[in-house]
Amino acid sequence: MTSSSSELLTLxxxxxxxxxxxxxxxxxxxxxxxxxxxxxxxxxxxxxxxxISTCNRTEIYLVSQDPVEAETSLLGALAKRADIRPTELAGLIYSPRNCDAARHLYRVTSGLESMIVGEAEVQGQVKRSYDSALKAGTTGPLTNKLFTAALQTGKRVRSETGLGSSRTSVSTVAVDLAADVVGDLAGRDVVIIGAGETAELTAQALAARGVSTLFVANRNAHRALSLAERFGGAVVSLDELPARLATADIVVSSTSSPHPIVGCEELELVMRERGGRPLVLIDIAVPRDIEAACGELTGVTLYDIDDLQAVVARNMSVREGERTQANAIVEDEIVRFARWMGQLDVRPTITALREHGTDIVEAVLAENASRWESASPRDLARIDAVARAVMQRLLHEPTVRLKSMQEHGTSTGHGRLQLVRELFALDEAADVVPAAADGCPVPADNVRALGGRRRGA
Structure with a gap:
């Protein structure tokens, strides 16, 4: 039997x-x-x-009355997109539900799940993803509440802790990596492919090191020109890229192109023109802008987004106190979300319980109507009143306890609600029982990142 409760699910x-x-x-x-x-x-x-889709993650947040079927359907859709078997993808997927899913989103928005802990770009990425779903008309009461609360949590973490004070980003780490490889960047010929937010942050980090950059862009040529004016660089079209690669020392690519921009065969021709001069390519785009095979060419050093992790591990040191405080803020907000979800559960459960009791009274009275043929209307009214009074008294204490759970938002609330529904067969008797809230909440000291949690773990 499929439960009629709606649940929040993330894959x-x-x-x-x-x-x-x-x-x-x-x-x-x-x-x-x-x-x-x-x-x-x-x-x-x-x-x-x-x-949500960024260079470091793709996540889908769903609301469904049948989370098992929804997960299976979504896993199939993702596997089809990736052109792999669902069973192969399943081992790499994490799938928290309800408040665990909310907690994960809160941590993502706060930068706690980022490769560079505390990085600020993810807040804007989550907001744009939510705006995209609003535009598509696919949000609803639960996801609207979830994403609004997650964005608020991210703001709290950044305003109340020093987690993001270093202003380190993927772009700044990419520039640090370039410096590690070639030494002093001043005087180097640096090319940025792209003109988006990441390209802007890259140019900003390079400018801080005294580097004027060349922007290569097609679709966002106007924005690229604006960036070039700000950072003292220049702009060329994508058609001119091969000529620029022939003179560049470092190339940082960060476009949103679904296809590679720099191919191995084309780059091989460029490298012949360079006369043995080395070329450093740093590809921080997902999907990647530079074919992986380019890294095998003589004289080419290629890094992708995953290669930045080693630099992050070496250079990033987030103060444990800041991380602990950020976790505490996340848990504080999760308690609020748990209370909200609990309220969604309690009200219809109480209504369903009362309606179920009324249905039983009316069924019993109807079944025994033939036994009271000689009873007067006044007697029938008394029988009806006594039957309903028994039902009311029987359900009084459960109703009081359920309302208390709603008012105080207890962490075991959903389990008790589910028990009530099972004992009284409310999932069968009632048409609607809103969002479940299992897993809400846990103490802050029990928090762990869900990013490494596998399905079924």
């Missing part, structure tokens, strides 16, 4: 569970995100859906 992969070669196959552009979530909610099993 995702991240840099913690899957290499960039797989993440890029599941990456979604903004247009693709809208299309993907629309297709999901067109299936009756999924009621709400929001997709």
């Amino acid at each position: 995702g992969i991240s840099y913690k569970t899957a290499p960039v070669a797989l993440r890029e196959r599941l990456a979604l552009t903004e247009v693709e995100m809208e299309r993907f979530v629309k297709q999901l909610v067109e299936e009756s099993v999924v009621h709400e859906a929001v997709a």
Whole structure:
């Protein structure tokens, strides 16, 4: 039997569970995100859906009355997109539910799940993902509450802790890596492929080291020109890229192109022109902008987004106190979310319990109507009143206890509600029992990152 309660479910992969070669196959552009979530909610099993896709993760947040079927359906859709078997993808997917799913999103938005802990870009990425789902019309009461609360949590973490005070980002780490490889960047010929937010942060980090950069862009040529004016660089079209590669020392690429921009065959021709001069390529795009085979060419040193992890591990030292405080803020907000979800559960459960009791009274009275043929209308009214009074008294204490759970938001509330529903067969008797809230909440000292949690773990 399928439960009628709606549950929150997340399916995702991240840099913690899957290499960039797989993440890029599941990456979604903004247009693709809208299309993907629309297709999901067109299936009756999924009621709400929001997709998040960044260089380090692709996650889908769903609301469904049948989370098992929804997970199976979504896993199949993701596997089809990645062109691999669902069983192969299943081992790399994490799938927290309800408050565990909310906690994970809160941590993602706060930068606690980022490769560079505390990085600020993810807040904007989550907001744009939510806006995309709003535009697609695939959000609802639960996901609206979830994402609004997650964004608020991210703001709290950044304003109340020093977690993001270092302003370190993927872009700054990429520039640090370039400096590690070639030494002093001043006077180096640096090319940035792309003109988005990541490209801007890269140019900013390079400018701080006295480097004027060349922007290569096609679609965002106007934005690239604006960036060039700010950072003292220049702009060329994508058609001119081969000529620029022939003179560059370092190339940092961060476009949103679904296809490679620098191919191995083309780069091989460029390297012949360079006369043995080395070239450093840093590809921080997902999907990747530079074919992996380019790294095998003589004189070429290629790094992708996953290679930055070693630099992060060496250079990043987040103060434990800041991380602990950020975790405490997340747990504080999760308690609020748990209380909200608990309220959704309690009210219809009480209504369903009362209606169930009334149904039983009316059924028993109807079954015994033939026994009271000689009873007067006044006697029948008394029988009816006594039967309903017994029902009211029997359900009085459970009702009081359920209301108390709603008022205080107890962490064991959902388990008790589920027990009540099972004891009185309310999932069969009632049509609607809103969102479940199992897993809500746990103490802050028991928090762990869900990014490495496998399905079934």
